[in-house]
Amino acid sequence: MDNTNYIESYFTKELLPDQSREFEKRIESDPVFADEVAFYLSAMTVSKELAHDEKKEHFKTLYEENSIRSQIPVRNISAKHPYRKLIYYISAAALVAGIIFGTYTFTNTVSAQELARNYETEELQKLGVTMGGSPDINQEGLNLYNDGKYAEALSYFETIIRSDSANSTAKQNAGLSALRLKRYDEALNWFKKLETYNKLYSNPAIFYQALTLMDRNQPGDDTQAKQLLEQIVQNNLDKKEVAEKWLKRIK
Numbered sequence: 001m002d003n004t005n006y007i008e009s010y011f012t013k014e015l016l017p018d019q020s021r022e023f024e025k026r027i028e029s030d031p032v033f034a035d036e037v038a039f040y041l042s043a044m045t046v047s048k049e050l051a052h053d054e055k056k057e058h059f060k061t062l063y064e065e066n067s068i069r070s071q072i073p074v075r076n077i078s079a080k081h082p083y084r085k086l087i088y089y090i091s092a093a094a095l096v097a098g099i100i101f102g103t104y105t106f107t108n109t110v111s112a113q114e115l116a117r118n119y120e121t122e123e124l125q126k127l128g129v130t131m132g133g134s135p136d137i138n139q140e141g142l143n144l145y146n147d148g149k150y151a152e153a154l155s156y157f158e159t160i161i162r163s164d165s166a167n168s169t170a171k172q173n174a175g176l177s178a179l180r181l182k183r184y185d186e187a188l189n190w191f192k193k194l195e196t197y198n199k200l201y202s203n204p205a206i207f208y209q210a211l212t213l214m215d216r217n218q219p220g221d222d223t224q225a226k227q228l229l230e231q232i233v234q235n236n237l238d239k240k241e242v243a244e245k246w247l248k249r250i251k
């Protein structure tokens with residue numbers, strides 16, 4: 001079975017957390033799969049140089065440490081032992097796992113679009129809804145959004161804004177709904193309007209603009225998105241921690 005796409009998805013961070021854990025467990029339990037991962041990793045290693053000497057030294061040290069840990073005295077096991085081959089592969093899998101989990105994530109970079117879409121899948125699949133207390137005018141729109149009815153949700157939030165132009169929450173949710181519909185220009189327009197609310201305790205407007213540009217991925221979008229992320233970090237704005245991580249990982 002060709003697992004190339006599956007393996008590629010793990011290293012480009014496209015898998016969900018549960019899927020990533022399942023992938024890692026499979027390396028330990030499935031020797032054939034471990035061999036496929038080893039081949040993929042070695043191919044990637046020879047085709048892509050590490051960014052700088054420090055990372056190269058880190059890789060070398062980790063490789064030697066894992067080589068020592070993963071050495072199983074197979075020479076003392078009979079050649080006819082039914083599990084000899086399995087033991088060999090598990091040993092190899094341990095080495096591969098050590099390199100993957102200790103090094104690849106240390107050196108790996110991904111495209112801005114991959115980071116954006118992964119974030120949308122993990123963080124923007126569902127939006128928080130009000131539980132109890134006074135009813136929130138945005139509630140129905142949030143329910144539509146969480147049901148995946150993004151076009152209806154967008155229409156609902158736009159209706160709110162027409163009757164209450166100061167409703168910052170509706171503008172944020174309208175932008176997110178447009179983003180999920182891949183209507184990037186509309187999303188950017190709403191997030192830029194949201195940015196004018198400088199008295200909000202928490203305002204992710206600039207972050208969402210960067211996210212939208214990263215997902216759209218048109219010429220110049222990556223550069224502009226990086227500038228926005230740097231602005232978030234320098235001014236200690238909302239989503240600073242995410243912005244810092246992304247700036248380190250974007251190709």
